[in-house]
Amino acid sequence: AQRVTQPEKLLSVFKGAPVELKCNYSYSGSPELFWYVQYSRQRLQLLLRHISRESIKGFTADLNKGETSFHLKKPFAQEEDSAMYYCALTRVDSNYQLIWGAGTKLIIKP
Amino acid sequence: GAVVSQHPSWVICKSGTSVKIECRSLDFQATTMFWYRQFPKQSLMLMATSNEGSKATYEQGVEKDKFLINHASLTLSTLTVTSAHPEDSSFYICSAEKSSYEQYFGPGTRLTVT
Numbered sequence: 412a413q414r415v416t417q418p419e420k421l422l423s424v425f426k427g428a429p430v431e432l433k434c435n436y437s438y439s440g441s442p443e444l445f446w447y448v449q450y451s452r453q454r455l456q457l458l459l460r461h462i463s464r465e466s467i468k469g470f471t472a473d474l475n476k477g478e479t480s481f482h483l484k485k486p487f488a489q490e491e492d493s494a495m496y497y498c499a500l501t502r503v504d505s506n507y508q509l510i511w512g513a514g515t516k517l518i519i520k521p
Numbered sequence: 522g523a524v525v526s527q528h529p530s531w532v533i534c535k536s537g538t539s540v541k542i543e544c545r546s547l548d549f550q551a552t553t554m555f556w557y558r559q560f561p562k563q564s565l566m567l568m569a570t571s572n573e574g575s576k577a578t579y580e581q582g583v584e585k586d587k588f589l590i591n592h593a594s595l596t597l598s599t600l601t602v603t604s605a606h607p608e609d610s611s612f613y614i615c616s617a618e619k620s621s622y623e624q625y626f627g628p629g630t631r632l633t634v635t
Contacts, residue, residue, distance in 0.1 A: 447626075454525075454628040455565075455614065497565070509555075509624065511565045 413438050415500050417512035424488050425520045432483040432515050434472075434498030442500050444481040445509070446472055449495040458483075458496070468492070493519045523549050525617045527627035534605055534634055541601045542630045544615030550595035551617035555624070556588075559612040571598045605634040 414437040424430055436442055446458040459467045461474040461481060472483045481498060498512040524547040534540050544554055552573050557565040569590050570578045577590035589601040598617075602609055610633050616624040 455616075455626040457624070509565075509567070511567075 413500065413510050415498050415510050415512040417496075417498050417515050419515045420513065421516045421518070423518040423520060426490055427487050430483075430485045430488045430492070430517065430519075432496050432498075432517065434481045434483065434512055436479050436481065436498075436500050438479075438500055442474070444472075444474055445499045445501070446470070446481075446483050447497040447499060449497070451494070455497070488519045490519045490521060493517055523617075523619050523623075523625040525615065525625045525627040527613075527615055527630050529630060530628060531631040532633070534632070536606055536634055537604055539601055539603045540605055540632060541599055542613055542615075542632075544598045544600070544617065544627050546596045546617040546619075546625070549617070549619045551598075551619065552595065553618040554592060554598040555616045555618070556590060556598070556600050557614045557616070559614060559629070565614065568600075602632065605632070607634045610634045 416435045418433055443462060445460045447455050448458045449455045458470060459465060459472060470483055470485045472481050474481050495514050495516050497514045499509040501509055526545045526547055528543045532540055554571040556568045558568050559565050567580050568583045568588060569580060571590045571592040573592045573595050579585045587603055589603060592598040612629050612631050614626055614629040616626045618624050
């Protein structure tokens with residue numbers, strides 16, 4: 412079954428500390444993975460996707476096929492990073508629909 | 522950029538009435554749009570896939586007669602919640618596909634059924 416798992420519902424770290432948001436997936440084909448972010452009272456927006464291998468707002472994520480993971484990392488957290496983060500996988504066999512993780516709420520403490 | 526709008530942003534309606542939510546891609550054409558539902562403290566749930574000029578594809582468990590989707594043009598999809606009930610109260614979010622792997626989300630519509 413195709414599934415995205417984000418094991419942490421809530422992650423709280425101090426400003427300046429490293430951040431790692433975990434995402435594991437289960438997919439029979441070649442996955443395309445994304446991280447989306449939803450800041451308070453704002454729309455959901457794409458943060459990054461693994462095929463572009465870019466770094467946005469200091470965040471990076473590497474696809475590890477051996478561990479079926481796509482963890483989101485940032486070396487030094489900032490207060491404005493506080494938000495809800497969703498990991499998602501696209502179903503390339505079905506109109507590129509997204510399969511969502513449950514989301515992790517990230518709180519950056521001053 | 523790519524902007525997707527939704528209207529209304531929030532709506533309150535009485536039980537038994539119908540509510541229409543619009544999703545528009547403002548600066549690009551979208552053959553495919555998706556409708557999601559977000560329950561409090563839960564992740565997004567895909568309700569249906571809307572393709573311009575054809576019938577929507579509904580996810581298992583989503584009543585197509587209750588949640589009517591019309592994708593009349595390349596920039597507009599509508600979701601109509603018919604005979605709304607309090608359990609339909611939720612946050613409805615649409616997304617529009619600009620290209621493969623590239624989806625842009627609307628700000629969402631909060632529906633409250635009293």
